[in-house]
Amino acid sequence: MKRVGFIGWRGMVGSVLMERMMAENDFAHMESHFYSTSQAGGTAPKVTNGNPVVLNAMDPQELAKMDMLVSCQGGDYTKEIFPQLRKNGWKGLWIDAASALRMDNDSVIVLDPVNRANIQKALDSGVKNYIGGNCTVSLMLIALHGLFRENMIEWVSSMTYQAASGAGAKNMIELLDQMKTVGNSFAKHPAMGALELEKEMNTTLASSEFPKANFGHPLALNLLPWIDSELPSGQSKEEWKAQVEANKILGNTTPIPVDGTCVRVSALRCHSQGLTIKLKKSAHLSTVEEIIRSANDWVRLVPNDKATTLRDLTPAAVTGRLHVPIGRLRPMTLGDTYFNAFTVGDQLLWGAAEPLRCVLRQALQ
Numbered sequence: 001m002k003r004v005g006f007i008g009w010r011g012m013v014g015s016v017l018m019e020r021m022m023a024e025n026d027f028a029h030m031e032s033h034f035y036s037t038s039q040a041g042g043t044a045p046k047v048t049n050g051n052p053v054v055l056n057a058m059d060p061q062e063l064a065k066m067d068m069l070v071s072c073q074g075g076d077y078t079k080e081i082f083p084q085l086r087k088n089g090w091k092g093l094w095i096d097a098a099s100a101l102r103m104d105n106d107s108v109i110v111l112d113p114v115n116r117a118n119i120q121k122a123l124d125s126g127v128k129n130y131i132g133g134n135c136t137v138s139l140m141l142i143a144l145h146g147l148f149r150e151n152m153i154e155w156v157s158s159m160t161y162q163a164a165s166g167a168g169a170k171n172m173i174e175l176l177d178q179m180k181t182v183g184n185s186f187a188k189h190p191a192m193g194a195l196e197l198e199k200e201m202n203t204t205l206a207s208s209e210f211p212k213a214n215f216g217h218p219l220a221l222n223l224l225p226w227i228d229s230e231l232p233s234g235q236s237k238e239e240w241k242a243q244v245e246a247n248k249i250l251g252n253t254t255p256i257p258v259d260g261t262c263v264r265v266s267a268l269r270c271h272s273q274g275l276t277i278k279l280k281k282s283a284h285l286s287t288v289e290e291i292i293r294s295a296n297d298w299v300r301l302v303p304n305d306k307a308t309t310l311r312d313l314t315p316a317a318v319t320g321r322l323h324v325p326i327g328r329l330r331p332m333t334l335g336d337t338y339f340n341a342f343t344v345g346d347q348l349l350w351g352a353a354e355p356l357r358c359v360l361r362q363a364l365q
Contacts, residue, residue, distance in 0.1 A: 001049065002364055004030045005066035007037075007057045008073030009045070012169050013097050017072060017353035018045065026357065029364050033066060037073065060084045068093040068363060070356060075100040093363055095356055097132045102245060109133045109249045112358035113296035113350075114141050114148075118251055119359055130359045133249060134241040135351030136160045136262070136271050141246060142350055143326040143343040144277070146295030148250055152283065154337070155257040157276040158242055162227060163267040163315060166347050170214050172268055177211045178220035179266075215264075224264040238262040270315035271351065272344040274328075282336040285329070292326060298350065302327030309342075318344050322354065 008014045021027060027047040034044040035057035042054040055062050057077075063069060064085060071078060075098040082094060082101070094101075101107045107129035108122045109115075119130070132138075140158055147153050164175040185204040192200065204210060205218040217224055228237035243258040250256070265272075279288075293301040300323045302313045311317065313327045328342035345351060 001029075001031045002067040003033060003065065004068045004070060004360070004364075005033045005035055005055070005063060007035045007069065007071045007077070008097075009034055010036075011072055011074075012165060012172075012348060013352045014072035016348045017070075017356060020349070020353055020357050022047065024357070024361075026361060029361070030068075035063065037077070057081075060088055060090075064088060064090040064092075066092055068095060068360065070095045070360060072097045072353075072356075074098050091128065093128055093130065095130045095360055095363075097352055097356055099131075099134065099241075101129055102131045102133065103248070104129065107131050109245055110355045110359040111138050111141060111249050111350075112355055112362070113298055114145050115249050115251065116358075116362070119362060123363055130363075132352055132355045134238070134245050135166060135347035136162060136238075136273060137242055137245045137249070138351050138355065139271060139324055139343065139345035139347065140242075140258075140273055140275070141249060142296065142324045142345065143273075143299055143341075144275070144292070145299060146291035146293075147277065147279075147288070148256075149295060150291055152279050152281075152291070153256055154278040154280045155259075156278070158258060158260040159274040160227075160238075160260065160262045161265045161267070161272040161274070162238075162262060163265065163269050163271055163347065164215075164219060165269045166271060167215070167227075167264065174211055174214045175219050175266060175268065178218060181210060182220050219264060219266050222266070225261060227262040227264055235259070236262055267315040269319045269346065269348065270344055271347045272315060272342065275341040275343065276332070276334075277339040277341060279337045279339065285331060285339075288339060289329060292329070298322055298324050300325040301329070304328055304330055313342060313344055315344055318346055320349075321346060322349055324350060 009018055032047055032050040035055045037057045039054050040056035044052050044054045078098045078100040102109055110119055110130050111133055165172040189200055226236050231240055239262050246258050247255045302325045309327050313325050324345040326341055326343040330340050332338040332340050
């Protein structure tokens with residue numbers, strides 16, 4: 001039985017991964033060891049075939065005892081520990097949610113519904129590094145899998161609406177703190193008219209005491225049209241990831257252009273995307289619908305009517321669920337090769353934890 005070590009299992013992605021592995025009885029297929037950067041010696045989670053004691057995640061010699069390591073600890077940890085392991089000769093599988101190794105030539109970005117065959121080929125050929133992709137890229141590819149598979153797409157513009165939790169647990173809590181502050185301010189002035197309240201809320205957002213240590217700006221009652229660092233191209237790094245990661249996952253030698261604007265919104269969980277899809281040639285709406293609908297087990301086509309859209313195509317409807325709905329699908333007035341669509345998915349599931357779980361099971365098999 002293979003020995004598998006888990007690092008970062010208490011964070012948001014790690015916690016979701018643990019929930020999914022328990023639900024699917026994954027721990028029965030491995031000998032599990034849990035590592036921590038701060039709580040070595042403590043009691044480990046109780047799982048089938050699990051080591052009861054938490055081990056030191058900063059000890060490369062201890063980590064090297066594992067056949068596989070699954071990290072949800074973050075990029076800084078990967079940059080510090082991973083090179084030490086490889087330098088010391090460790091030849092196990094490294095499975096990682098962080099972005100640090102995604103674009104390395106010796107790594108595979110994993111997204112089971114889309115590139116399972118490529119993952120298996122990599123496993124068979126001895127590739128050792130398997131990295132989860134950017135959350136919005138992964139969710140877009142699951143939604144548009146059929147059109148990419150049929151080589152129908154010329155380019156895609158993706159306008160994202162990304163939840164606070166995509167920036168981390170502290171950011172999600174800060175959004176809730178901001179909402180509480182706004183609510184308290186509103187409670188002090190219940191008799192004000194709408195315009196007076198709007199002015200009062202803006203005063204609250206602009207206050208030096210407004211909680212914004214993590215985001216740097218108000219997100220409650222607001223949006224932030226920039227995610228991640230600046231690049232010379234004028235893109236944010238989050239926007240740059242769309243094209244390079246999508247094409248690496250798809251295995252394209254000739255890149256398909258994918259670009260757009262990434263925006264942080266005040267949803268707690270689940271990322272949404274408005275898509276403009278340029279096809280290589282015209283296609284009937286019913287054909288596009290069937291290709292999207294039948295691509296994989298997780299995509300769900302939502303009929304383009306108001307009631308169904310508002311019921312099924314929102315973060316509130318999708319949070320905690322594995323399916324990735326896509327709707328608002330229609331031809332655009334831009335021309336007969338342009339289609340509009342809108343998709344939403346849980347970025348902590350298929351956007352983060354689930355691809356790691358799937359590649360781990362695939363490797364164990």
